[in-house]
Amino acid sequence: MSIVLSDVTFHYPKQTSAVLNICAWSLAKAEQAFIYGPSGCGKSTLLGVLSGILPVSSGQLTMLDQRIDGMNSRQRNRFRANNIGYVFQQFNLIPYLSAIENIRLASYFANKLSNHQLTNDINTLLTTLNMPSQDWGVPVRQLSLGQQQRVAIARALINKPSVLIADEPTSSLDHANRDAFMALLMSIVAENNLSLLFVSHDMSLSQYFNRVEALSDINQG
Numbered sequence: 737m738s739i740v741l742s743d744v745t746f747h748y749p750k751q752t753s754a755v756l757n758i759c760a761w762s763l764a765k766a767e768q769a770f771i772y773g774p775s776g777c778g779k780s781t782l783l784g785v786l787s788g789i790l791p792v793s794s795g796q797l798t799m800l801d802q803r804i805d806g807m808n809s810r811q812r813n814r815f816r817a818n819n820i821g822y823v824f825q826q827f828n829l830i831p832y833l834s835a836i837e838n839i840r841l842a843s844y845f846a847n848k849l850s851n852h853q854l855t856n857d858i859n860t861l862l863t864t865l866n867m868p869s870q871d872w873g874v875p876v877r878q879l880s881l882g883q884q885q886r887v888a889i890a891r892a893l894i895n896k897p898s899v900l901i902a903d904e905p906t907s908s909l910d911h912a913n914r915d916a917f918m919a920l921l922m923s924i925v926a927e928n929n930l931s932l933l934f935v936s937h938d939m940s941l942s943q944y945f946n947r948v949e950a951l952s953d954i955n956q957g
């Protein structure tokens with residue numbers, strides 16, 4: 737299994753009631769799930785817990801056969817850098833750095849590759865993602881939104897994660913770019929046997945997934 741939640745609760749500090757209360761939920765290796773729900777239902781909180789940014793308040797969270805709930809924040813950060821790719825709603829790229837520099841930074845935190853291998857891997861990824869090479873060195877704020885989102889995928893993949901988490905990654909894209917992005921993402925996920933957890937309020941994106949669930953069916957919080 738890639739992810740197993742068992743009696744997991746999460747509440748923000750000073751909150752009386754839990755935002756998340758999930759008895760049992762799991763994602764198999766190389767499985768792709770789409771989770772939807774309206775604004776405020778806890779989607780970002782769930783992804784925060786799964787990526788180890790937020791610690792569970794109680795219960796067991798196991799990812800790639802390792803218990804996350806017992807780890808401190810430094811251990812969770814290292815686990816995330818090595819095993820989880822995260823594509824954010826607003827991309828979260830550093831605007832004045834180039835595509836190459838943004839991707840290098842993500843690799844720095846995992847510290848897995850030699851400089852030479854990293855350069856090769858970045859070149860391969862950006863080529864696979866159809867980024868014209870003249871755009872690789874310019875500050876990403878000068879790229880189109882569609883190109884920035886492709887840089888964000890490359891950054892999420894540079895450490896060869898087994899699990900990819902995507903939080904409304906198409907919300908800034910227009911229709912044509914959105915479809916192109918989804919097709920590209922799903923082909924990369926299939927080629928690399930990645931587990932994918934994709935959350936959105938946009939049900940039209942569910943067509944790309946076999947497994948589609950409402951967060952309200954999983955979460956009693």
Ligand SMILES: Nc1ncnc2c1ncn2[C@@H]1O[C@H](COP(=O)(O)OP(=O)(O)OP(=O)(O)O)[C@@H](O)[C@H]1O
Nearest residue numbers: 748751755773774775776777778779780781782937
């Ligand atoms: N830092 C925080 N401190 C306290 N409460 C929070 C915090 N962040 C979120 N919440 C609350 O937790 C609940 C779930 O929020 P969350 O951001 O996870 O929802 P969401 O489904 O991702 O919403 P959206 O689709 O608008 O991003 C909301 O009631 C929100 O007010």
